[in-house]
Amino acid sequence: MELSKPRGTRDFLFEEMNQRKQVEATLKKVFETYAYQEIKTPLFENLSLFTIKSGEQIVEQLYNFKDKNERELTLRPEITAPVARLYMSNMQKSPKPIKMYYYGSCFRYERPQKGRYRQFWQFGCELIGGKTPEADAEIITMASQSLEKLGLEGYEIHIGHLGIVRGLLKEAQVEESHQEQIMVLIDKGDVEELQNFLKEVDMDYETTNILLMIIEMKGGCEILDNLRAKINDKKMVLDALDEFSQLLKTLNDFGVGDFGRNTKFVINLGIARGLDYYSGMVFEIYVPKLGAQKQICGGGSYNLIENFGGEKVGSTGFAFGFDRLMGALIHQNKELKSDGAANIFVAPISNATRPKSFEITQKLRNAGISTEVDLGRRKFKKILTYANHIGARYVILVGEKDLLEGNITLKNMETGDQEEIPVDNIVEHVLKLI
RNA sequence: GCCGGGGUGGGGUAGGUGGUUAUCCUACGGGACUGUGGAUCCCGCGACUCGGGUUCGAAUCUCGGCCCCGGCCCCA
Numbered sequence: 286m287e288l289s290k291p292r293g294t295r296d297f298l299f300e301e302m303n304q305r306k307q308v309e310a311t312l313k314k315v316f317e318t319y320a321y322q323e324i325k326t327p328l329f330e331n332l333s334l335f336t337i338k339s340g341e342q343i344v345e346q347l348y349n350f351k352d353k354n355e356r357e358l359t360l361r362p363e364i365t366a367p368v369a370r371l372y373m374s375n376m377q378k379s380p381k382p383i384k385m386y387y388y389g390s391c392f393r394y395e396r397p398q399k400g401r402y403r404q405f406w407q408f409g410c411e412l413i414g415g416k417t418p419e420a421d422a423e424i425i426t427m428a429s430q431s432l433e434k435l436g437l438e439g440y441e442i443h444i445g446h447l448g449i450v451r452g453l454l455k456e457a458q459v460e461e462s463h464q465e466q467i468m469v470l471i472d473k474g475d476v477e478e479l480q481n482f483l484k485e486v487d488m489d490y491e492t493t494n495i496l497l498m499i500i501e502m503k504g505g506c507e508i509l510d511n512l513r514a515k516i517n518d519k520k521m522v523l524d525a526l527d528e529f530s531q532l533l534k535t536l537n538d539f540g541v542g543d544f545g546r547n548t549k550f551v552i553n554l555g556i557a558r559g560l561d562y563y564s565g566m567v568f569e570i571y572v573p574k575l576g577a578q579k580q581i582c583g584g585g586s587y588n589l590i591e592n593f594g595g596e597k598v599g600s601t602g603f604a605f606g607f608d609r610l611m612g613a614l615i616h617q618n619k620e621l622k623s624d625g626a627a628n629i630f631v632a633p634i635s636n637a638t639r640p641k642s643f644e645i646t647q648k649l650r651n652a653g654i655s656t657e658v659d660l661g662r663r664k665f666k667k668i669l670t671y672a673n674h675i676g677a678r679y680v681i682l683v684g685e686k687d688l689l690e691g692n693i694t695l696k697n698m699e700t701g702d703q704e705e706i707p708v709d710n711i712v713e714h715v716l717k718l719i
Numbered sequence: 720g721c722c723g724g725g726g727u728g729g730g731g732u733a734g735g736u737g738g739u740u741a742u743c744c745u746a747c748g749g750g751a752c753u754g755u756g757g758a759u760c761c762c763g764c765g766a767c768u769c770g771g772g773u774u775c776g777a778a779u780c781u782c783g784g785c786c787c788c789g790g791c792c793c794c795a
Contacts, residue, residue, distance in 0.1 A: 393795095577791090680756085
């Protein structure tokens with residue numbers, strides 16, 4: 286029998302799970318304060334959902350399979366497409382904007398590496414309809430605030446806008462397949478390869494110059510002005526620049542985009558995000574200290590729904606790579622509390638007091654207090670040792686002598702102090718303590 | 720898909736030029752200790768990643784698989 290777990294998967298034990306739950310709870314809270322509501326979609330989908338727009342070659346990276354009725358299915362590699370599908374079938378006529386968030390695992394058949402697993406978790410959101418620079422700004426604000434609440438340090442939010450390059454290429458009447466190729470090269474950040482390609486397709490001098498400039502543009506607000514000065518009358522590009530400027534201004538209004546003092550924001554026109562359904566604003570968040578797995582978040586505005594044949598509706602979304610986010614927090618030794626299993630341990634001193642112990646235990650549980658009682662018929666000393674090891678904060682000693690006077694002994698495991706408490710007052714007494 | 724480093728009780732390790740019963744720490748179970756935990760001592764439990772090869776004999780040498788770690792490619 287094969288008892289090992291499949292390659293690229295992980296088990297999460299108590300401590301790690303507690304930490305993950307804490308981060309999950311924090312993110313949920315932030316997203317909900319921005320009026321997003323949680324949804325859940327299936328772990329597997331029809332294979333075609335992911336091949337329609339991404340092409341057949343992505344099947345290489347999917348956990349796909351046929352079910353017993355020969356249906357072509359796949360474990361989901363991401364959650365944006367399932368959300369778009371869900372929107373198409375249930376929400377097309379819902380009032381806009383629709384704000385949804387999700388948390389769940391995704392699967393990719395890739396070589397496992399640091400910060401990359403075959404089952405991994407994404408925590409993300411989609412805002413469908415009502416897409417404006419202001420909406421984009423709110424989304425970035427939410428991503429930023431999530432990280433602030435988590436106490437993450439040393440991250441950078443890189444913001445770009447695909448409308449600038451796309452507009453430039455359209456104005457230059459570059460043919461579509463070349464446009465795609467250029468986007469891919471920009472995403473890779475390979476200047477040399479881009480140069481060669483532009484030469485190969487006889488790109489005009491001015492466009493080449495601007496493209497080569499854009500790919501390396503990183504910095505503060507001044508970048509947009511610099512670029513604007515170089516663009517004469519290319520309307521599509523100027524529109525995109527205006528939109529970008531409005532986004533940045535709104536970030537300021539939300540109180541997070543202060544580029545002068547806050548170096549965490551970087552305008553980065555070299556972001557392209559490989560996917561062809563991204564259209565306007567794009568952003569990625571990096572934690573440079575993490576090296577190869579530094580990207581912890583990515584997103585942008587897209588028109589996936591149009592590509593699925595729906596009505597045109599502007600949408601924006603992003604997702605945290607939850608595992609990498611955890612990695613970043615742990616890397617900086619961020620203290621994440623890890624509660625023990627029980628606050629109270631009820632320890633019968635002799636077998637005669639076991640029935641009374643169970644009764645007391647249940648009273649505490651009914652009051653919502655996490656309580657454990659010895660079920661192992663162990664000796665009193667062993668019970669205390671065990672209670673100590675699992676980190677119980679208090680132990681209730683149930684002994685015959687005390688019971689004769691209607692008392693139990695409450696022991697504080699941290700200090701060792703103990704006091705006698707009337708059995709009838711246990712619950713209210715304990716509630717005051719924890 | 721490519722390159723490199725690894726895999727010894729539950730966790731962490733020693734051994735490695737082939738040779739008795741594989742080291743130590745910790746954890747776990749029991750005891751010393753019949754109403755008081757974290758200490759000490761004793762006893763117990765428990766491992767050479769899997770398969771083939773060389774050999775009288777393999778944890779050790781060799782080949783392959785699996786898995787882990789790091790770096791590329793990729794990352795919709």
